[in-house]
Amino acid sequence: MSITLTVNGHAHTLALDPTMPLLDALRNHLDLKGSRYGCGLEQCGACMVLVDGEPVYACARELGTVAGRRVETVESLDTHPIRAAFIEEQAGQCGYCLSGIQITAKALLDRTPNPDRAEIIAALDKHLCRCGTQWRIIRAVERAAVALTEGAGR
Amino acid sequence: MSTTTSLPLSFTTNPSPASWVRFDPDRTLHLAVGKVEIGQGIVTALAQIAAEELDLPLGCIRMISGDTDAAPDEGATTSSLSIEVGGSSLRLIAAEVRARMIDRLAQRLNCAPAEISVRDGAFLREGGPTGQDYWSLAPEVDLARPADGAAPPKPRASYRLVGTSVARRDLPAKLAGAAFIHDLVRPDLLHARTLRQPARAAHLAALDEAAIHRAAGAEIRILRRGDFVAFVGAEETAVQRAAAAAPAHARWEGVREIAPEQAEAAWLVGRPSNDQTVGDPPRTVAGEVVSATYTRPYVAHASIAPSCALAESRGGHLSVWSHSQGVYPLRAALARVLGRPESTISVHHAMGAGCYGHNGADDAALDAALIAEQVPDRCIRLQWRREEEFGYEPLGSAMSVTIRAVLDADGKPIDWTQEVWSGSHVQRPAMGGNMLAHEALPIPAPDPRPRDPTEAAGGGGTRNGIPHYAIPARRILHHLVPVTPMRTSALRGLGALPNVFAIECFLDELAARRGADPVAWRLALLEGHPRAARVIAHAADLAGWAGRPRGGDGTGWGIGFAQYKNRSAYCAVVAEVAVDQEVRLRRVWCAAEAGLVVNPDGARNQIEGGILQAASYTLKEQVRFDAAGVASRDWEAYPILRFSEVPEIQCEIIDAPEERSLGVGECAFGPTAAAIGNAVSHALGIRIRGMPLTRERIAAALLDN
Known part of the structure; x- marks a missing residue:
């Protein structure tokens, strides 16, 4: 059985078990290593991807359920202002949580271009960061929001 | 004599500058360090120290850290000592390299070393160009000869990089995608998981392998060596399913049980113990005595990423990739357990999530090595599961x-x-x-x-x-x-x-x-x-x-x-x-x-x-x-x-x-x-x-x- 889906703008047809976790398909069959295994339990957020624009835990989401859908991973954010904002704020230590967090930030800013701090914290609260870089991450999302708004205004 | 006693450990263990630095033909400095990146930003700070002392642009430094084939032995990366010990050692090494280069050029130019200075890797004589730089002089300078720590580092007042907030070297890759040991792909890769002994000395009495194969849903191998069990296969999903199902299909004997009160710090008090007194002699003064007891329970490192390791056995040589805090100590431990000479093992550090101490990294490395010995000529990628990391990582003591x-x-x-x-x-x-x-x-x-x-x-x-x-x-x-x-x-x-x-x-x-x-x-x-x-x-x-x-x-x-x-x-x-x-x-x-x-x-x-x-x-x-x-x-x-x-x-x-x-x-x-x-x-x-x-x-x- 094959499953067709769009990942970061490219159409793929995968002959894989539809019950395979989306995360395994992305990492091992599409060589997209940015989405990360943290718990497999939808508890930490390291695996977060967008499916039709909505943040989804790729670790527990079955591949078959995203057939025909649009998946975006952290690799799609290479030129997005979020990336530059995280560098500017030096938002990270070990960095393992950051790809999922960037994805959630993208979803938030798509929906809410000027989030206030409480909205950012509420959106990121499903993510765990063990190194304690939460404030740098929050400031990076604020910075990205400003960059996006200014970019849109030009 | 007084200087030798105060030299930092990483320096005295690795006094040859050649084990730290090499000037490559592409005009980069190959900098090898034994301290490793565990999220704390150390490789960035060490690059700053080297670039400062050598007066090189940061951009020309290429780093390798933690590698038994290619980096100095600095033990383990622990105790907030990487700047104090690793950084001060690197500073002395870099000062020695700079001094040797300047001495050689002074000889050539028949001038005093003090007339020569360095800017962006190029040597100047009394401020004017000499046409020479580190790379042109490198073939003439012996960097293998051990240093004695006598070359004076730069005065701090002249620092231009140390003391500034240089951006982390590791962050761009971590934000972009593949950056971690978990993301390494090598030829002939097989995925692996383990079934853990539920407790020390527990013995596997029965394992329903057929049920585990059924749970895997695709082809896997079940490897057993004593009470060590591993699931290996080309498809990660299948080995993960096998490992998740396995505990329910295993019967163990000799599992010791934990009583609820053992979870508390108070349980430790009065247990058999090795005792020592540190500090001043016993009390002699009199006065009002007050006392109170404070406790902390067992705690977990709780790294965001469960541990991971890669290992491959090819032509009698075992190569291991690990996010261990110490590649040389890990190599020694692997050699002991596997009963083979250290010279037949290489351990390469690759970044994991923040470890905050001794988590499952070393254990995963042995798991991978044991499997690789049984499945030669393949790269074994061993990934711990979340419940495995929480269940079996060493704990912070109560x-x-x-x-x-x-x-x-x-x-x-x-x-x-x-x-x-x-x-x-x-x-x-x-x-x-x-x-x-x-x-x-x-x-x-x-x-x-x-x-x-x-x-x-x-x-x-x-x-x-x-x-x-x-x-x-x-x-x-x-x-x-x-x-x-x-x-x-x-x-x-x-x-x-x-x-x-x-x-x-x-x-x-x-x-x-x-x-x-x-x-x-x-x-x-x-x-x-x-x-x-x-x-x-x-x-x-x-x-x-x-x-x-x-x-x-x-x-x-x-x-x-x-x-x-x-x-x-x-x-x-x-x-x-x-x-x-x-x-x-x-x-x-x-x-x-x-x-x-x-x-x-x-x-x-x-x-x-x-x-x-x-x-x-x-x-x-x-x-x-x-x-x-x-x-x-x-x-x-x-x-x-x-x-x-x-x-x-x-x-x-x-x-x-x-x-x-x-x-x-x-x-x-x-x-x-x-x-x-x-x-x-x-x-x-x-x-x-x-x-x-x-x-x-x-x-x-x-x-x-």
């Missing part, structure tokens, strides 16, 4: 700390005894501990021989157990309990957090007996300790301590202080909490002083992170046990601080560039725990001496009151 102090007429301590009951804080494979799979082999490992780091190395259960205050007599009675219900080992700061929590809470209790202000009380005990007094005063100023609330009505402020290991960075923290049914940590102010800071933003990142992680330990964390072992095997059972719970933080590093660099990575841990403990007490008017300061403990304390 600790019970009882302080007994003799007071003078003013209520000030004149004699201080800190009695510590604790499991081991270091059971690394190189220090008497066993890697997990070793205990499952047909000839199982001997019993672990738990021992703590020596006092010279900063101690384990005794770390920061001597209060950094002007008290005439101070000592630790240390009871190292060798047999604990679960394996324990190094967790960020070792015993420092529980010891500083105890010391600083007890000091507040003494101050309260006299109605003294906690800040003034500390400053009065810090005569002759100006650097300590300065960070306390600075943190108090930052917070506006003079205007702190009255306390007792649910809002409280507290302060905590320590000099990490009584020899590294100084750190003072003020915390503000609001306590209703549970503690809400609202604001934290921090002042630290660490001598010459190589990368101020990097140091601040470490301190801020240390504050938040310590807050998490203090407020929330406790490993739960059931009869079978660790019961808290996911993030719901072992919650950590979340985005919605982080306090506002204001952190300042006091500039002291004239002082030598002091490690900062762990300095905020104890002071943060203590500040929170004192703030909660201030808010409630009652003292809670057991961490974590959860809703349950607060309710119990209020009830007792």
Whole structure:
């Protein structure tokens, strides 16, 4: 059985078990290593991807359920202002949580271009960061929001 | 003679500059270091030190860190020593390289070395170009000859890179995608998982392999070696399913059970122990004696990424990739367990998630190596599962700390005894501990021989157990309990957090007996300790301590202080909490002083992170046990601080560039725990001496009151 889906703008047809976790398909069959295994339990957020624009835990989401859908991973954010904002704020230590967090930030800013701090914290609260870089991450999302708004205004 | 005794360890172990630096034809400097990136930003700071000392642009430095084939042996990356020991060694090596190059050029030009200077890697004579640079001279200069540490480093006043907030080298790749050991892809890769022995010495009586194959849903191999079981296959999903299903299809014998009371620090008290006394001789002074006991339960490193390792056996050589804190100690341990010479093993460091000490990294490396030996000519990628990391990583030991102090007429301590009951804080494979799979082999490992780091190395259960205050007599009675219900080992700061929590809470209790202000009380005990007094005063100023609330009505402020290991960075923290049914940590102010800071933003990142992680330990964390072992095997059972719970933080590093660099990575841990403990007490008017300061403990304390 094959499953067709769009990942970061490219159409793929995968002959894989539809019950395979989306995360395994992305990492091992599409060589997209940015989405990360943290718990497999939808508890930490390291695996977060967008499916039709909505943040989804790729670790527990079955591949078959995203057939025909649009998946975006952290690799799609290479030129997005979020990336530059995280560098500017030096938002990270070990960095393992950051790809999922960037994805959630993208979803938030798509929906809410000027989030206030409480909205950012509420959106990121499903993510765990063990190194304690939460404030740098929050400031990076604020910075990205400003960059996006200014970019849109030009 | 005096210089040789003070040379740092990484230098004396690796005195040949050629083992650290190489000038490559593409005009890069190949810089090899033994300290490894575990999230703390060390490779960035070390590159700054090398570029500074050699007067090279940062951009031309290529780094390799932690590699038994290609980098110096700097032991393990621990104890906030990478700048103090690794950085100071690298500075001496780089100074030697620069001096040798300049000497060679001076010879050629028949001039005095003092006439030659360096700018961006090019040599100038009296400010004018010589047409020579490091790369053109490199073929003529012997960098293999050992250095003696005599080449003088640059004067600090001329620094242009050290002391600036250079951006982290590792961050762009971590943000972009593949950056971690988990993401490595090698030819002929097979995925692997393990079935763990539920407890030491448990024996696998039966394994329903057919059921496990069915659960896998695709082709896998089941490998067994004694009581070590692994699932190997080309499809990761299948081996993961096999591993998840396996415990239900395995029957073990000889599983020892844990009793509920063993989960508590109090259980350690009075157990058989190895005892030592550290510090001053036994008490002789008389006076009023007060005492109190403080506890911390077993806690987990709780890295965001479960451990991972790669291993491959090709042509009789075993190559291992690991996020271990020490590739050379790991190689030695692997050689011992596998019964093969070290020369047939290479260990390469690859980044994992933040480890915060001895997590499952080394264990996973042995798992992968055992499988690779059985499946040669393939690359084995061994991934631990989340429940495996929580269930089997070495824990931070529970600790019970009882302080007994003799007071003078003013209520000030004149004699201080800190009695510590604790499991081991270091059971690394190189220090008497066993890697997990070793205990499952047909000839199982001997019993672990738990021992703590020596006092010279900063101690384990005794770390920061001597209060950094002007008290005439101070000592630790240390009871190292060798047999604990679960394996324990190094967790960020070792015993420092529980010891500083105890010391600083007890000091507040003494101050309260006299109605003294906690800040003034500390400053009065810090005569002759100006650097300590300065960070306390600075943190108090930052917070506006003079205007702190009255306390007792649910809002409280507290302060905590320590000099990490009584020899590294100084750190003072003020915390503000609001306590209703549970503690809400609202604001934290921090002042630290660490001598010459190589990368101020990097140091601040470490301190801020240390504050938040310590807050998490203090407020929330406790490993739960059931009869079978660790019961808290996911993030719901072992919650950590979340985005919605982080306090506002204001952190300042006091500039002291004239002082030598002091490690900062762990300095905020104890002071943060203590500040929170004192703030909660201030808010409630009652003292809670057991961490974590959860809703349950607060309710119990209020009830007792």
